[in-house]
Amino acid sequence: MPRRGEPLTKLGFLTIGRFDEASPREGHLETIEVIQRAEDLGFDSVWLRDRHLQFGISSPVAVMAAAAMKTSRIELGTAVIPLGLENPFRLAEDLATVDLLSDGRVNPGVSVGTPMRYDDYKAALYPDTHDVEDFSKERVLRLLHCLRGDPVSPFEGTVGIENFSRRVQPHSPGLVDRVWYGGGLSSAIWAGQQQLNYLTSSVVTSEGSDSADFATIQGEQIDAYLASHPDPARARVSQGLVVIPTDTATPDQIRRYQDYAESRFERTLTPQGPRKMLFAPDLVGPSDELAEKLYAHAGFQRASEVAFALPFSFEPADYVQIISDMATHLGPALGWTPSA
Template sequence: MSAEQHLQRLGFLTIGLFDPQDPAAGHESTLEIIELGERLGFDSAWLRHRHLQFGISSPIAVMAAASQRTTRIELGTAVTPMGWENPLRLAEDFATVDILSNGRINPGLSVGTPMDYDTIQHVLYPNTAELEDFSKARVDLFNRLIAGEPVRELSGKRGVVEEFSNRIEPHSPGLRERLWYGAGSMDSAMWAGEHGMNLLTSSVIFPQEDDTPDFAEVQAQQIQAFRAATAKHTPSAPARVSQGLVVIPTDSATTAQKAKYQAYVDERTPRTEKPQGPRNMLFAKDLIGTSEEIAEQLHAHAGYQQVTEVAFALPFSFDHEDYVQILTDIAHRLGPLLGWHPSV
């Protein structure tokens, strides 16, 4: 890709924040934001998955609701942590909502031990906590189930009315090609390509020991490795890549909004200045300013230069009217500057 590459797909990502004293209002706000996204011409809306927090814990349920209030916009998760899930049951849920949405679902997945596992394992896996496999094998099984591979030999009619299948039902053709893996390391990016998944890359990555501590360069290298792995191992796979940076255009923002947005960015900026933690995690800088300023920064970003679709992340702690302003500016100003045209 080049800096002149036109953006083909524009999406956004939200955590679906809510007040624990009034969770219905927060979930309704998320649904209204997705409806707004469709009206503005966005190609996709993505939901974060948050357990035991004040964000969406069941994106699939929210996507099912959103699918009945929209007709075109694609709906995805970025990401569903598989450590919390049973692959067979999750495959049934995703396939069901994909059918309800007429094929608009994009499951994004990740692996790893659930956060603070020692505090919840007695409830999540009361009898198997020490035996659970949180490796990529969990995603591989999910992928095969979505593809329609047999679960068992048993199938056919039993008795007068009951009929059984040997695969998960409903089966949703095309869903397997819309599975994404949330990768932040070189190994994970290559694994996604080797297994025919699309790649979600975000504002957090894990460099290799000899990598430069330059977020954009490392991200670009991971994307290139993903595409090479896809071409070698699963050449028929779609091999889509979506980038998810935090982008805050201020074109139509009020003075108060601009001050709030800048304070948010200032608080988060120090963590972007050097690698963090034992794995030398790199955070991308939040992009704030006019659409012209943000477009200039994106065109100079080595990671962005490798993609033709994005899912810009909405800041976690803003208000509904802030998201309306940000999404409107992205759709009306920033998107066109990146060569994007709204879907209708």
């Protein structure tokens, strides 16, 4: 665990992969280039957000397939795929295919629950079944069942010249052990019981906690996950916050980054909505100052790796500066060593 004096094991970042509606190809190619740059800088992982009916990545598995052909080492994750919009059987086929193409580098992060703004498009998504779809954790179990290679059909054999398997094909051994799950306290406990890896983010649900402090709540949820895992030494925990190092940033960039963080600060003061969602403040500044704040953060102290979230609305040159400073300044300040 990366407490002061202990090295950070893995450094990664999360991107929304935004694009202009008038030229979506350029935005997707820009994301591929960011992943290539990250590998060159020694990052251990890049994670893709999943956005539907928005101007960000809607098909992270397809983007990972393209990135796999342009890279050789870096891990490719999703944070997260909302399974309410997916068929677990078909998703398992796609994930296994890309995992094999990438030589075992895929880290699927998933979530469940009613999809965001579901009523707006449920008839287009599930014309005949939108009112009876099961958005519970059972959807995760169906995905794990398929990825594990358990039988999904009673038939195996040949019909004419066609050969059929009982399990989803292709099968990628080890992929099921790289599935991640995120959520609040009850989800953390469930993820541990299922021996899934645990994703945290810059948002927590404060239900079940007496604290109003984001870091304390995140730490409590990680503790609950590890206590529920039958083999906590093998469990992976990733912490995600918005962290923007400014070591080589221009004065204009620093001003814009600070304005961005300040515009989002008010939402961090009190829990939001019926689920009492609490947002973490964005961290902006030189890497030595950021390292001090992270070492004091209860969530960071309990994580084995990080995937810092890139802000949504900056320019390509800004992202180059941010990830470059992460790799060359912030990572070393946290005791991290770039991968060869």
